[in-house]
Amino acid sequence: ETGDNVNNHERQYYTPGTDNAKLDGQGNLVIEARRENPGNYQCWYGTCEYTSARLNTSGKFTATYGHVEARMKIPRGQGIWPAFWMLGQDIGEVGWPNSGEIDVMENVGFEPSTVHGTIHGPGYSGSGGIGAAYTLPNGEAFADAFHTFAVDWAPDSITWSVDGNVYQTRTPADLGGKDWVFDKPFFLILNLAVGGYWPGDPDGSTTFPQQLVVDEVKVTTSDG
DSSP: OOBOOTTTTOOEEEOSTTSSEEEOSSSOEEEEEBSOOTTOOEETTEEOOEEEOEEEOTTTOOBSSEEEEEEEEOOOSTTEEEEEEEEETTHHHHOTTTTOEEEEEEOOTTOTTEEEEEEEBTTBOGGGOEEEEEEOGGGOOGGGSOEEEEEEEETTEEEEEETTEEEEEEOGGGGTTOOOOOSSOEEEEEEEEEOOTTTOOOOTTOOSOEEEEEEEEEEEOOOO
């Protein structure tokens, strides 16, 4: 996917091709956010300040139920916002949030030890999304090592884990009567955003480039 994102007030421009997403020769996919604009890209706020990448499997790969995980080393810094998430394949027809969104892992740079897992749907989207956070012990930072972020998705439940440690399960009972829309094919997304309402913008403490290093993405679907 290419372009900018005014909806979240993010500041990056997602470039095409392998400018900001490439294999490193050691089996990893590396998504890199840089403070640059060689293509003179234009963003909602004027001339873009940063480039990065967002990859999705729409039209190529979807899953309905199963175990979805990514082993990754996330970047660090104020204003840095990596994410591994899923959207309903029918988003083109029904729009967001009716499509449903499953955020397997989001991190905002001002919380180096914490990741968030969230679902969004009709009546529970944006800041009203339903989720929880997982924090590493002893003040460890996620950016210091690879970690495995996963969901186990069944017809009436979604369970999140980090390195095999389960930290929340959501079911239709959590929605207060609102529609559970997680019963159809979803596609996967990996991206590295810079700035936005939630993480805030980078500041003088933020160094570039920053990398989201993806060792593997694995989806295991159950029969039926």
